[in-house]
Amino acid sequence: MHVLMLLLASTCYVGASLCYGASFLRREAPGARLAPWLLAFGFGSHTLDLIGDVIAAGVLPVATFAGGFSFFAWLVVGIYLALQARLSLAVVGALVSPLAFIAVMLDVIVRGDDRAVPVALRSPWLPIHVTLAFLGNAVFALAFAVSAVYLLQENLIKARHTAGLIRRLPPLEKLDRLSAGFLMWGFPLLTLGIVSGGVWSSMSEKGQFWTGEPREILAVLTWVLYAALLQLRLLGGLHGRRAAKWTIVAFALLLTSYLGVNLLKLGTRHGLGLAG
Numbered sequence: 494m495h496v497l498m499l500l501l502a503s504t505c506y507v508g509a510s511l512c513y514g515a516s517f518l519r520r521e522a523p524g525a526r527l528a529p530w531l532l533a534f535g536f537g538s539h540t541l542d543l544i545g546d547v548i549a550a551g552v553l554p555v556a557t558f559a560g561g562f563s564f565f566a567w568l569v570v571g572i573y574l575a576l577q578a579r580l581s582l583a584v585v586g587a588l589v590s591p592l593a594f595i596a597v598m599l600d601v602i603v604r605g606d607d608r609a610v611p612v613a614l615r616s617p618w619l620p621i622h623v624t625l626a627f628l629g630n631a632v633f634a635l636a637f638a639v640s641a642v643y644l645l646q647e648n649l650i651k652a653r654h655t656a657g658l659i660r661r662l663p664p665l666e667k668l669d670r671l672s673a674g675f676l677m678w679g680f681p682l683l684t685l686g687i688v689s690g691g692v693w694s695s696m697s698e699k700g701q702f703w704t705g706e707p708r709e710i711l712a713v714l715t716w717v718l719y720a721a722l723l724q725l726r727l728l729g730g731l732h733g734r735r736a737a738k739w740t741i742v743a744f745a746l747l748l749t750s751y752l753g754v755n756l757l758k759l760g761t762r763h764g765l766g767l768a769g
Contacts, residue, residue, distance in 0.1 A: 495549075498542035499563075499601045505535030506570075506594035513587035517661060529577060532590055536570045539597065543567060553620050555627075558755040559603035564623070566596030568631035576635075580671065584662055588638045618693035626686030630747060632679035633719070636672050637744035640737035643668040647734060669732050672740055676723050683719060687712050711750035718743050 509531035516525035543564070546554040555561040573589045576582070646662045663671075690709075694701055722739050725731035731739070 495542060495545060496601055498538050498545070499597050502535045502538035502542065503594050503597040503601070505531045505538065506590050506597060509535060510587065510590035510594060513583060513590055517584050517587050525583075528583065528586060528590075529574070532570065532586060532593075533574055535590075535593065536567070536574060539563075539567050539570070539593070552615050553623055554604075555619075555623050557604055559600045561623075561627075561755070562596045563600040563604075565627050565630060565634075566593045568627055569593070569634050572631055572635060580663075582639070582642075582663065582671075584642050585635065585638045588641070589635075592634075616693065618689065618696070622686060622689040622693050625682055625689055629679045629682030629684075629686050630751070632675050632682060633744050633747060636675035636679060636740050639668050639672045639675065640740040643672065643737040644734065644741075665733070669736065672737065673726050673732075676719065676726060676740065680719050680723050683716060687716060708750065708754040711746075711754065715743070715747045715750060718746060 509528050512525060512528035512531060516528060519525075543554070546560075553564065555564050569589055570593050573582075573585060577586065642662065643665060646659065646665055646668065649659050649662070650665075690712075722731070722736075722743055725739075726736055
């Protein structure tokens with residue numbers, strides 16, 4: 494049932510990707526209105542699978558890289574769906590849907606039917622720490638997507654020969670405000686994720702808030718970069734193209750640290766797929 498639900502979700506996600514892509518290229522593209530429904534149905538199947546995982550394992554299935562990445566993609570899709578009707582960001586859906594498809598297929602291929610979670614990770618702090626950290630990462634992913642669309646829109650405006658495409662993208666001012674808003678929401682979530690991880694560590698056998706693991710060091714460096722970026726946006730007047738570029742750089746560091754720690758198996762807890 495686990496693999497079946499994920500395959501159903503992946504089918505919906507890839508369908509949504511195609512429909513979003515078509516609606517982005519053509520205003521009256523067939524199936525354009527179907528895209529959000531396919532994405533929502535995929536999210537529903539993904540949610541049912543996640544609930545099944547929690548019931549089977551007794552805890553969030555994030556002890557592996559594939560399980561953690563699938564949970565991250567689920568959060569990104571959920572946040573996007575919650576904001577889509579209000580913000581009309583179909584072009585962002587064209588970026589979110591493929592991400593969800595890749596994450597779900599990776600979960601199917603790598604994790605398969607394995608829902609086991611190591612005994613050492615069966616703690617009440619696991620869902621608190623992981624949910625906060627991944628929520629922050631998911632919001633930053635949307636800030637990244639919006640910033641990428643900002644740069645695309647700006648380049649199209651400068652090119653002056655794609656008027657139809659420009660009209661299907663949000664105005665630059667709206668994209669800049671959205672990116673700043675996502676940063677303002679993501680930063681406290683990232684902070685709480687790091688702090689909850691430290692509290693969990695101090696209450697474990699190690700009894701230390703800070704263990705010096707590579708992921709902890711990278712998490713703090715990422716926090717410093719996002720703190721500087723947010724302060725420059727709020728107080729230093731950083732906006733527009735430069736803000737979009739730095740938002741993309743910050744998320745690239747965040748993603749690199751997550752992939753590096755998990756794929757290279759650096760550290761102990763965080764080499765198992767945990768978020769922060």
